[in-house]
Amino acid sequence: MKPAPASPLFAGPFALATLSGPGGPExxxxxxxxxxxxxxxxxxDDERLTVRGLLVKWPEVLPRLRSLAADADAAADRRPLADFHVHAPxxxxxxxxSGANYRRHVIDLHVAHRAPGDDRPEEERRAEAAEIMDRRAQEDLPYVFIGLPSAITGPYDDVVLPAWAEKPDWELELAAVIGRPAYRVSVEKALEYVAGYTIANDLTDRATVFRRDMPQIGTDWLRSKNAPGFTPxxxxxxxADSVTDTGDLRLVLELNGETMQDESTKDMIFNVARMVSYASQSAQLLPGDLVLTGSPAGNGMHWGRLLRDGDVMDGSITGLGAQRTRCVAEVAS
Structure with missing residues (x-):
């Protein structure tokens, strides 16, 4: 399913995509x-080229892409995007x-994930969550964990809801795409390592986020976030140079035409540069890697409405375009 055409589709003179024609390779x-x-x-002039291959040599290839974009109207193989299937880029x-990176979202989750036996009023639990978020910001402590590339799917592909997922939820996110190897980079220089930005919907099964059988272990991100197709x-x-201000982008997610998430990246606790820098302190970020920067308020747990068979999610971010995915229940074997 593809969203209705819009003009322009994104900010700036060009974007990178991974496409395929009928029966052809990506x-x-x-x-x-x-x-x-x-x-x-x-x-x-490279038959084996991929988008990741472009990102590996991003500083040198970017000027060539700009020149191609300037002359794209004259390109012999210029074709309508509608002729192709759009894959994950x-x-x-x-x-x-990134977890817990939008202040209002975290407060909502804190209230929704009431611990067994916690009968305190909602106002008290909200105040507690707000205090925790303020302390994290003051102490400069982002929270980053690892996702699996196998969870990624295309922006218009169906998402299969596993039979075991009791509370599948949406989480629209801004994703930074790395364009240079980054290891222990400073916040001041972090954005120099970002090639560009894209949209991610980091689906989560809320029922399996926490290991209730082993609370001392805490969260189970493997189980809750990494089913095949859980990251459109x-x-x-x-x-990146076409995105003027990552600190003020509007994220909107609609479920069956009803707006559920509508928030600015202004509500981030840690900005994109801080998240990239933080991740690079422990791991080397490689060209083509993704740094997801968290999701704003308005998830299904907040609304008391989780994903089910037939639901359609439309997600958009200022200047980055839009994706549309339909939920399909897994057929029990």
């Missing part, structure tokens, strides 16, 4: 804001996910 494409695509294998080697990604990567 290929990297330069996409123009008016909805056309140019096959970069032909344009850059990149296959990352690593996915870094894309539709494309918009270069």
């Amino acid at each position: 290929f990297p494409a330069l996409v123009t804001p008016d909805g056309h695509a140019v096959d970069l294998r032909t344009a850059l 990149v296959e990352p080697r690593q996915v870094f996910q 990604l894309g539709p494309w990567i918009v270069p």
Whole structure:
């Protein structure tokens, strides 16, 4: 399913996508804001090229892409985007996910995930969560964990809800795409390592987030977040220099046409630069890797309405386009 055409599709002169034609292989494409695509294998004379391959040599290839975008109207293989299937824009080697990074969202979750026997009034638990968030900000302590690339799917693909997932939920997120190897980079220099940005919907089964059988272990991100297709990604990567201010982007998620999430990245506790820098202190970030920056308020636990068979999610972020995914219940074997 593809969203209704919009013009322009994204900010800036071009974006990167991974496409395929009927029965054909996936290929990297330069996409123009008016909805056309140019096959970069032909344009850059490399039949084995991938979007991740472009990101590996991002500093040197970016000027060539800008030149191609300026002359895209004259490209011999320029074709309408509607002729192709849109896949996730990149296959990352690593996915870094940020937890508890939107203040209002975390407070809502704190209230929704009431511990057994906690009968305190909602106002008291909200105040407790707010104090925790303020302390985290003061102590400069982001929270990052690892996701699996196998959970990624395309921006218009169906999402299969596993039979075991009792409380599947949505989490629209801004994702930074790494363009240079980054290890122990400073906050001041972190954005120099970001090639661009895309949209991620980091689905979560709320029923399996916490190990109630072993509370001392805490969260179980493998079980709750990494089912196949639980991270719709894309539709494309918009270069960083086309995104003017990651500190004030609007994230909107609609469920069956009803707005559920509508928030600015202003509500982030830690900004994109801080998240990239923090992740790089422990691990080396590689070209094509993703740093998901957390999800704002308005998830299903807040509304008391979780995902079910037939639901359609429309997610958009300022300047990055939109994705549409339909939920399909897993057929019991």
